[in-house]
Amino acid sequence: xxxxxxxxxxxxxxxxxxxxxxxxxxxxxxxxxxxxxxxxxxxxxxxxxxxxxxxxxxxxxxxxxxxxxxxxxxxxxxxxxxxxxxxxxxxxxxxxxxxxxxxxxxxxxxxxxxxxxxxxxxxxxxxxxxxxxxxxxxxxxxxxxxxxxxxxxxxxxxxxxxxxxxxxxxxxxxxxxxxxxxxxxxxxxxxxxxxxxxxxxxxxxxxxxxxxxxxxxxxxxxxxxxxxxxxxxxxxxxxxxxxxxxxxxxxxxxxxxxxxxxxxxxxxxxxxxxxxxxxxxxxxxxxxxxxxxxxxxxxxxxxxxxxxxxxxxxxxxxxxxxxxx
Numbered sequence: 424x425x426x427x428x429x430x431x432x433x434x435x436x437x438x439x440x441x442x443x444x445x446x447x448x449x450x451x452x453x454x455x456x457x458x459x460x461x462x463x464x465x466x467x468x469x470x471x472x473x474x475x476x477x478x479x480x481x482x483x484x485x486x487x488x489x490x491x492x493x494x495x496x497x498x499x500x501x502x503x504x505x506x507x508x509x510x511x512x513x514x515x516x517x518x519x520x521x522x523x524x525x526x527x528x529x530x531x532x533x534x535x536x537x538x539x540x541x542x543x544x545x546x547x548x549x550x551x552x553x554x555x556x557x558x559x560x561x562x563x564x565x566x567x568x569x570x571x572x573x574x575x576x577x578x579x580x581x582x583x584x585x586x587x588x589x590x591x592x593x594x595x596x597x598x599x600x601x602x603x604x605x606x607x608x609x610x611x612x613x614x615x616x617x618x619x620x621x622x623x624x625x626x627x628x629x630x631x632x633x634x635x636x637x638x639x640x641x642x643x644x645x646x647x648x649x650x651x652x653x654x655x656x657x658x659x660x661x662x663x664x665x666x667x668x669x670x671x672x673x674x675x676x677x678x679x680x681x682x683x684x685x686x687x688x689x690x691x692x693x694x695x696x697x698x699x700x701x702x703x704x705x706x707x708x709x710x711x712x713x714x715x716x717x718x719x720x721x722x723x724x725x726x727x728x729x730x731x732x733x734x735x736x737x738x739x740x741x742x743x744x745x746x747x748x
Contacts, residue, residue, distance in 0.1 A: 439660070447664035458669075461633050465673025468625045469720055470680050472618040477681060479611045481706045495578075495596040497585050499556035501529040508556045511590055515560050518584070520577055522563040529554040555592065560585065623723055626673065630666045630727030638662060638735050645735075655736050662732045663725055670724020674717045682707065 451458045499508055505528070512524045527535075532554040562581055578596065585594045638645065648658055689705050708716065 439657075443660045444664050447661050448668050450661075451665060451668055458672075461629065461669060462672045462676055464629055465626055465669060465720075465724070466676030466680060468622045468629070469673055469677035469716075472615055472622055473677055473681055473716070474684065475611065475618060476615045477685070477706065477708070479608060479615065482608060482611075495560040495562065495582060495585065495594060497558040497560060497591055498593045498595070499558065499590055500592055501555050503556055503590060507590055508558065511588055512558055514588075515558070515585070518581070520563050520581055522561045524561070525559045527557040527559065529556060532557060626670060626720070626723045627727035627730070630669050630724045631731040633669065634662050634666055634728040634731040635735070637665065638732060658736065659729070659732045663728050666724040666726075666728025666731075667721045668724070670727075671717055671721040673724070674720025677720070678708070678713065678716065 497511075499511070508526060508528075512526050515521050515524045560581065562578060582594050582596060585591055645658055685705050685707060692705065
């Protein structure tokens with residue numbers, strides 16, 4: 424008997440919540456213009472931190488480990504024996520912070536220079552090859568997702584190792600741009616967090632104000648429910664679901680606007696990266712991130728509705744008036 428009664432209570436609870444869940448959506452759709460304006464405000468508020476987050480993720484995925492960008496160039500006098508140069512290259516390859524090492528001999532360098540410069544005949548007049556050996560060292564996992572200080576220490580340690588070698592004439596690597604980019608992304612991540620919190624509060628405030636107007640418009644109905652013994656949870660229920668729908672629709676609109684913006688920017692961005700010889704696929708939200716975003720938006724709307732309705736329920740006096748003593 425107890426189990427049967429529990430099942431009846433659960434079915435009644437499920438029917439009540441299911442009815443409130445879908446009827447609240449129907450009520451919002453009956454007031455299309457007001458709902459659209461509220462959802463548009465919420466969508467823009469959610470889009471701003473979301474757009475910045477997606478932009479930073481795309482910058483994070485740029486191939487900064489490309490050899491032309493992040494390799495250390497080690498110059499060795501052209502008179503050095505090939506065996507000595509290869510020994511230095513092997514010593515560099517044995518380090519755990521090195522991804523790859525390539526050696527360009529003076530002859531190879533001259534052949535490449537002759538091919539691209541167009542001074543082939545003029546170069547034939549040189550008595551000897553003036554070009555040095557060039558050892559290109561590509562550091563392992565040079566990216567901007569880690570700590571900027573860690574990146575600097577790793578690069579500096581590798582450069583110190585190379586500069587201490589007596590066979591090395593000079594070492595060249597401009598990693599200042601990596602430091603600047605890393606610090607910019609660190610600032611961007613902090614900005615995303617701050618904007619996310621601020622606009623999350625904005626979503627709660629907008630939904631709370633909208634639900635407050637809805638509660639005020641249905642004050643007489645709420646008082647009747649209270650007079651016949653309805654609990655506060657029963658009175659709150661449709662308003663909470665309305666807040667959830669507001670937040671969810673705002674999140675959906677923000678995602679749609681983000682996709683449209685990425686589609687619009689994909690063509691000029693591809694052209695820009697083609698100039699730098701990079702293939703790049705624009706990052707969007709993964710399915711898991713998309714679900715988390717939509718649920719978070721809905722929960723923010725739910726919280727705004729809860730705060731608004733709870734304030735009015737505290738003023739509800741059975742036998743009196745809602746908010747008017």
